[in-house]
Amino acid sequence: MTSHDALLLVSFGGPEGPQDVMPFLENVTRGRNVPRARLERVAEHYHRFGGVSPINRQCRELKAAVETDLAAHGVDLPVYWGNRNWTPYLTDTVRRMAQDGVRRAAAFVTSAYSGFSCCGQYAADIDRARAEVPGAPEIDKLRVYYNHPGFVEPFVEAARAALARIPADLRDRARLAFTAHSVPLAQPGRERYAAELADIAAVVAAEAAPGHEWALVYQSRSGPPSQPWLEPDIGDHLRKLHAEGVEAVVVVPVGFVSDHMEVKYDLDVEAAELAADLGLTFERAATPGTHPRYVAMVRELLLERSAGPDAPRPALGSLGARPDVCPVDCGHARP
The missing domain is CATH 3.40.50.1400 (Rossmann fold)
Incomplete structure (x- = not known):
């Protein structure tokens, strides 16, 4: 075999x-x-x-x-x-x-x-x-x-579940934010990486939340401010949603296979605390894990x-x- x-x-x-x-x-x-x-x-x-x-x-x-x-x-x-x-x-x-x-x-x-x-x-x-x-x-x-059904289908399921946790009176207007680890613009393969993320985020959004607006954003950058990395940052995106009058967001960490530290801290702590400060209802979808x-x-x-x-x-x-x-x-x- x-x-x-x-x-x-x-x-x-x-x-x-x-x-x-x-x-x-x-x-x-x-x-x-x-x-x-x-x-x-x-x-x-x-x-x-x-x-x-x-x-x-x-x-x-x-x-x-x-x-x-x-x-x-x-x-x-x-x-x-x-x-x-x-x-x-x-x-x-x-x-x-x-x-x-x-x-x-x-x-x-x-x-x-x-x-x-x-x-x-x-x-x-x-x-x-x-x-x-x-x-x-x-x-x-x-x-x-990244585009194998075995990787994508758990995200579809998790995004639907996270959206269902948004209060009913906000659910239809909730936005989706797909996140992935940022990388320097000079890094080899960056264009392919970004294209793959955008491609599969579109698939998950269409299957899990048809009709909802969504965006691909990045997180966890670690380089000096002078070095350009993939953007927008998740924090900047949450501030932008707030400025637009958005009231609820579902964050889907589509760039990650499991809930490791960049998910548990950068999303579940930093991004969630920022959303609370802004008055945004925030739900984070699960990663595939097991x-x-x-x-x-x-x-x-x-x-x-x-x-x-x-x-x-x-x-x-x-x-x-x-x-x-x-x-x-x-x-x-x-x-």
Whole structure:
């Protein structure tokens, strides 16, 4: 059924205690000359939650769900997990795979879009980990899946549920704001990233809230003010809605696969507090997490890859399915 003998879950990683926070942030920003003061400000976001990012717990839950799904469908593969920026580190996981005799693995990354930050950097880290491990297995990164029905359908369901939580007298006039992590305009693959976000936001809006006005906005930028990044920022957008007399907004974090720190703090704390200050009724839609459709998608991508390039590639929206091996516009070069 599959040409691979293991599945590798690759994620970003996050601290699991107060003592981990600053070393983790130093890992993430190494070589980027980020001021210490900026790291300390971001560290406070984590300390607000006890110094623990939810992302590792979410990866454990996803790994367990994928293992259950594979077994239920007769796919007998071990599932490994490695992070780019915190334990379990990707290189250590690849070393364990080699010791276990894995020869060829498929890699599923917890980032759905094209572009350097979402795809290219993960591919480079996989290559780096393999280079550091003698006898490392071949690792095939599964394709970009932002428009796969298994990723999109959970957002449609979540957006409908969030809209239903808006008071009935405001619901018909509520706006939708689709959010994603901002990136510098100079980052390779930025154009493709923005186009994919806009394409799939349109699909979710049409399915979940036909007739409602919506916008694509960005969040969580970390660069200096002088460096241009994708805009508008979610905070600026909320102020604009308030100025227009809008009374309710549903925020759909379509750029994220799970409720990690950029969702829990930047949306559930910062954006929600700003909305309250402005008098905006605010609801945030859930991310896919371990939604059964999302979990099943992992298996579908694995089997699709094994079936070869002529196998059907389900995709919603107007841009079509991404190829197994990303072309230049995916942003595989460091800016």
